[in-house]
Amino acid sequence: xxxxxxxxxxxxxxxxxxxxxxxxxxxxxxxxxxxxxxxxxxxxxxxxxxxxxxxxxxxxxxxxxxxxxxxxxxxxxxxxxxxxxxxxxxxxxxxxxxxxxxxxxxxxxxxxxxxxxxxxxxxxxxxxxxxxxxxxxxxx
Amino acid sequence: xxxxxxxxxxxxxxxxxxxxxxxxxxxxxxxxxxxxxxxxxxxxxxxxxxxxxxxxxxxxxxxxxxxxxxxxxxxxxxxxxxxxxxxxxxxxxxxxxxxxxxxxxxxxxxxxxxxxxxxxxxxxxxxxxxxxxxxxxxxxxxxxxxxxxxxxxxxxxxxxxxxxxxxxxxxxxxxxxxxxxxxxxxxxxxxxxxxxxxxxxxxxxxxxxxxxxxxxxxxxxxxxxxxxxxxxxxxxxxxxxxxxxxxxxxxxxxxxxxxxxxxxxxxxxxxxxxxxxxxxxxxxxxxxxxxxxxxxxxxxxxxxxxxxxxxxxxxxxxxxxxxxxxxxxxxxxxxxxxxxxxxxxxxxxxxxxxxxxxxxxxxxxxxxxxxxxxxxxxxxxxxxxxxxxxxxxxxxxxxxxxxxxxxxxxxxxxxxxxxxxxxxxxxxxxxxxxxxxxxxxxxxxxxxxxxxxxxxxxxxxxxxxxxxxxxxxxxxxxxxxxxxxxxxxxxxxxxxxxxxxxxxxxxxxxxxxxxxxxxxxxxxxxxxxxxxxxxx
Numbered sequence: 051x052x053x054x055x056x057x058x059x060x061x062x063x064x065x066x067x068x069x070x071x072x073x074x075x076x077x078x079x080x081x082x083x084x085x086x087x088x089x090x091x092x093x094x095x096x097x098x099x100x101x102x103x104x105x106x107x108x109x110x111x112x113x114x115x116x117x118x119x120x121x122x123x124x125x126x127x128x129x130x131x132x133x134x135x136x137x138x139x140x141x142x143x144x145x146x147x148x149x150x151x152x153x154x155x156x157x158x159x160x161x162x163x164x165x166x167x168x169x170x171x172x173x174x175x176x177x178x179x180x181x182x183x184x185x186x187x188x189x190x
Numbered sequence: 191x192x193x194x195x196x197x198x199x200x201x202x203x204x205x206x207x208x209x210x211x212x213x214x215x216x217x218x219x220x221x222x223x224x225x226x227x228x229x230x231x232x233x234x235x236x237x238x239x240x241x242x243x244x245x246x247x248x249x250x251x252x253x254x255x256x257x258x259x260x261x262x263x264x265x266x267x268x269x270x271x272x273x274x275x276x277x278x279x280x281x282x283x284x285x286x287x288x289x290x291x292x293x294x295x296x297x298x299x300x301x302x303x304x305x306x307x308x309x310x311x312x313x314x315x316x317x318x319x320x321x322x323x324x325x326x327x328x329x330x331x332x333x334x335x336x337x338x339x340x341x342x343x344x345x346x347x348x349x350x351x352x353x354x355x356x357x358x359x360x361x362x363x364x365x366x367x368x369x370x371x372x373x374x375x376x377x378x379x380x381x382x383x384x385x386x387x388x389x390x391x392x393x394x395x396x397x398x399x400x401x402x403x404x405x406x407x408x409x410x411x412x413x414x415x416x417x418x419x420x421x422x423x424x425x426x427x428x429x430x431x432x433x434x435x436x437x438x439x440x441x442x443x444x445x446x447x448x449x450x451x452x453x454x455x456x457x458x459x460x461x462x463x464x465x466x467x468x469x470x471x472x473x474x475x476x477x478x479x480x481x482x483x484x485x486x487x488x489x490x491x492x493x494x495x496x497x498x499x500x501x502x503x504x505x506x507x508x509x510x511x512x513x514x515x516x517x518x519x520x521x522x523x524x525x526x527x528x529x530x531x532x533x534x535x536x537x538x539x540x541x542x543x544x545x546x547x548x549x550x551x552x553x554x555x556x557x558x559x560x561x562x563x564x565x566x567x568x569x570x571x572x573x574x575x576x577x578x579x580x581x582x583x584x585x586x587x588x589x590x591x592x593x594x595x596x597x598x599x600x601x602x603x604x605x606x607x608x609x610x611x612x613x614x615x616x617x618x619x620x621x622x623x624x625x626x627x628x629x630x631x632x633x634x635x636x637x638x639x640x641x642x643x644x645x646x647x648x649x650x651x652x653x654x655x656x657x658x659x660x661x662x663x664x665x666x667x668x669x670x671x672x673x674x675x676x677x678x679x680x681x682x683x684x685x686x687x688x689x690x691x692x693x694x695x696x697x698x699x700x701x702x703x704x705x706x707x708x709x710x711x712x713x714x715x716x717x718x719x720x721x722x723x724x725x726x
Contacts, residue, residue: 063569143549144241155514163389164514166351176364187296189314
């Protein structure tokens with residue numbers, strides 16, 4: 051079920067070449083950051099909502115129903131929803147594969163660094179032309 | 191175990207490090223610095239790992255209540271809209287700061303005279319000027335000489351690059367005919383001494399593995415230690431003691447093995463921050479000071495100033511690679527720094543332009559700001575946001591008010607049983623008006639730059655880095671704790687060198703001014719050492 055939930059939250063996007071959230075190491079993240087219980091609580095709530103609203107388990111729901119179930123959970127328990135979603139974002143956007151696809155700039159191991167073009171300081175002409183805005187104080 | 195030093199300095203952060211370096215020129219002195227945290231190894235900073243951003247939610251969090259290291263103490267912020275940010279370890283909060291390094295302005299020291307609010311400082315800008323120069327040289331400050339709002343700089347390292355986002359913002363300020371300038375940044379833009387140059391990674395505030403950021407563990411400390419200064423790490427001072435003459439004779443502390451120890455000294459200097467310094471003073475009770483050391487006038491811990499911040503974020507259509515480069519150092523504007531007759535508030539603010547957020551922060555804040563969806567459009571939304579954003583942090587002048595304070599919290603104690611602190615803070619009316627104005631102006635800037643504003647709010651909760659005013663300086667012992675030399679009015683061999691001594695806050699990051707004060711104070715101590723020492 052967790053794979054389906056992850057892919058409902060962050061599905062893949064072929065056009066942008068981004069993988070679905072189920073393809074990153076969410077399980078390893080859960081273990082490392084000791085959040086297994088949060089996942090269990092989230093899935094359990096979602097199961098209850100799916101049953102009570104649609105008389106089906108979550109994985110049998112259509113795409114719209116899945117979205118609706120998630121939205122109901124969000125309204126019912128915003129705290130649990132937010133905490134779980136934050137962990138999904140954290141796991142996804144710290145994954146090395148995702149980061150390299152995003153072209154985030156220099157990737158570890160450093161120090162390769164990122165190049166930023168040299169500046170042309172004539173861009174400050176307008177500030178110079180306006181003159182001083184420094185407040186001179188009589189300190190005596 | 192009793193130890194004897196000439197000078198004890200408590201705290202190894204920005205001001206403590208400047209102070210030890212200054213005093214260490216006299217190699218005949220035995221100087222011991224007490225640091226409650228441990229020494230970080232730059233090669234262990236999380237920037238070297240792909241999941242570095244996760245460390246912000248854990249061991250590199252700037253919130254001590256999240257980090258919960260042994261060196262951290264509880265800080266209850268339930269009575270404050272702003273939570274406290276710090277780092278307790280060798281180098282103090284400079285390990286995690288963004289290194290934005292402007293000075294206060296001359297007018298900041300004269301707000302009573304100029305604007306008839308708060309108080310003038312007993313010290314003025316000209317007196318600090320030589321120490322600003324020394325400090326900027328020691329810390330390695332990048333920027334550009336010739337600033338029309340800050341003309342006093344005479345030598346700086348080459349400025350941190352603007353990047354495409356910085357240029358877009360600069361052009362917008364130009365269109366509005368408003369001041370902007372490349373940020374004053376304690377960042378090596380050239381290789382200097384034994385430190386590498388900045389390679390524009392971005393995450394300065396989880397520690398800089400390159401040593402390019404001027405945290406004091408790589409600036410002042412190596413030289414101070416070469417001069418013989420000793421550092422006792424993982425050693426928490428819990429009391430400053432007095433002798434029968436009413437002078438301090440040293441400190442009591444718990445060492446890294448958990449043993450209670452004493453260190454005697456002729457001079458005691460506090461550099462524990464605007465929270466840590468009042469905490470230690472209030473915890474040091476004696477018959478002479480039953481309400482806490484130096485607290486005979488009830489001012490220790492009072493007048494806390496936090497520089498409430500407003501934040502405005504804009505999204506550009508273009509990919510500006512905005513997440514690349516030192517996050518907090520790009521450009522600043524001090525167009526609205528000084529009092530203006532047309533405003534409904536006194537004093538003003540700095541606008542600090544922040545680079546774009548890294549991926550996790552982009553996703554989380556994007557979702558909660560309703561700019562990013564979950565489901566099939568998630569990646570499209572993310573691509574529209576990431577590397578397309580800029581932020582403006584509005585750093586407001588914060589005026590001293592007695593009810594804004596820190597007190598000891600006996601309900602929540604640290605690992606060693608010393609009380610934590612509770613922060614009581616409310617934003618003043620003047621500050622609220624400043625922030626409102628800053629938000630309006632920032633929106634105009636983004637609109638001129640062609641960016642869509644996606645977030646604007648104040649105060650920003652997790653931004654209590656600038657801790658000032660809790661042991662203020664002044665000429666009158668009735669309304670201040672120390673004199674202009676940081677010397678306690680009531681105990682002549684106790685000095686305070688951190689931003690606790692600020693009389694007012696100015697509207698710029700305080701570290702440059704705080705370190706200049708530390709150097710000024712220590713110059714006074716060096717020149718008057720026999721008069722300000724306990725003979726023991």
